[in-house]
Amino acid sequence: MSLGLSECRPISDHRYLAAESPIWDDRRGCAFFVDIKGHLLCAHDPATGATRHWPVAEDIGFVALTTGEGLVLGLKSGLYLFDLQSRVMTRLPVLDVAEDERLNDGKVAPDGSLYFGTMALDAAAGRGRLFRLAADLSLELIDRDYGVPNGPAFTPDGALLHCDTSVNRIHQLCRDGDGWHRVKTLEIPGKYGHPDGIELDPAGNLWAGLWGGSGLLTIAASSGLMQHLPLPASYVTSLCPIGTDATTLLVTSARTPLLRGEPQRQPHDGAVFIARLESSWPARSCRFDVDW
Numbered sequence: 001m002s003l004g005l006s007e008c009r010p011i012s013d014h015r016y017l018a019a020e021s022p023i024w025d026d027r028r029g030c031a032f033f034v035d036i037k038g039h040l041l042c043a044h045d046p047a048t049g050a051t052r053h054w055p056v057a058e059d060i061g062f063v064a065l066t067t068g069e070g071l072v073l074g075l076k077s078g079l080y081l082f083d084l085q086s087r088v089m090t091r092l093p094v095l096d097v098a099e100d101e102r103l104n105d106g107k108v109a110p111d112g113s114l115y116f117g118t119m120a121l122d123a124a125a126g127r128g129r130l131f132r133l134a135a136d137l138s139l140e141l142i143d144r145d146y147g148v149p150n151g152p153a154f155t156p157d158g159a160l161l162h163c164d165t166s167v168n169r170i171h172q173l174c175r176d177g178d179g180w181h182r183v184k185t186l187e188i189p190g191k192y193g194h195p196d197g198i199e200l201d202p203a204g205n206l207w208a209g210l211w212g213g214s215g216l217l218t219i220a221a222s223s224g225l226m227q228h229l230p231l232p233a234s235y236v237t238s239l240c241p242i243g244t245d246a247t248t249l250l251v252t253s254a255r256t257p258l259l260r261g262e263p264q265r266q267p268h269d270g271a272v273f274i275a276r277l278e279s280s281w282p283a284r285s286c287r288f289d290v291d292w
Contacts, residue, residue, distance in 0.1 A: 197238025
């Protein structure tokens, strides 16, 4: 698979504070994403070019599809089931979040379970954790000692890839009879920026948004070769394939850093982009297998 982009453009003139967590919904024909600090759930229709926004009351770390009609939202205070039509939000009583913490980034695995991270509001080292939520709402602590947890991504053989953006590391975790264990850690050179949201393409190549790196990072499965794909935004947060043509990527970015407060560096900081892939990457819609 050719690891490249042939074109890239913003979906609109809107600039988000911290767009993140893009996912493709094949039923609705739209890509959902969130604006963490702008307190927005967003949906982009690539067929019409329209984007809808639903305000929420607090920081929103991710959105996930379900096998039902609702969505799961990872808000600052916990997990919620959200009905798009009625806008009714129901808290899932599975996790107590400390006042100085919030949820950050999450994704549904192919087996229908939900993986998500928590972190301190000041991104303090060691405070971040990674959880797995099953359909029966049983919650499992998978890993700890993160600064800023991001991802995850899932390999065909059941391994889990997860980022600690604050220290430029991507961990590979595997499960055995004793639980989850880190079996490999990939160090990303600081010259690229900080790895944020990640995905695996059909050939097993790793793609990562680069916080402070003005682009995407690709890591070839066969050789480990790293390649920087430049984009006109300083703080690229995540990506996912969308649509039905298997050649379209949605890429999110942030307008300013969340902690350090530097001024905007590029006109497209905070934009959400549509990019064209040079090779086929079919979009998938993994759904949280609700059982309540």
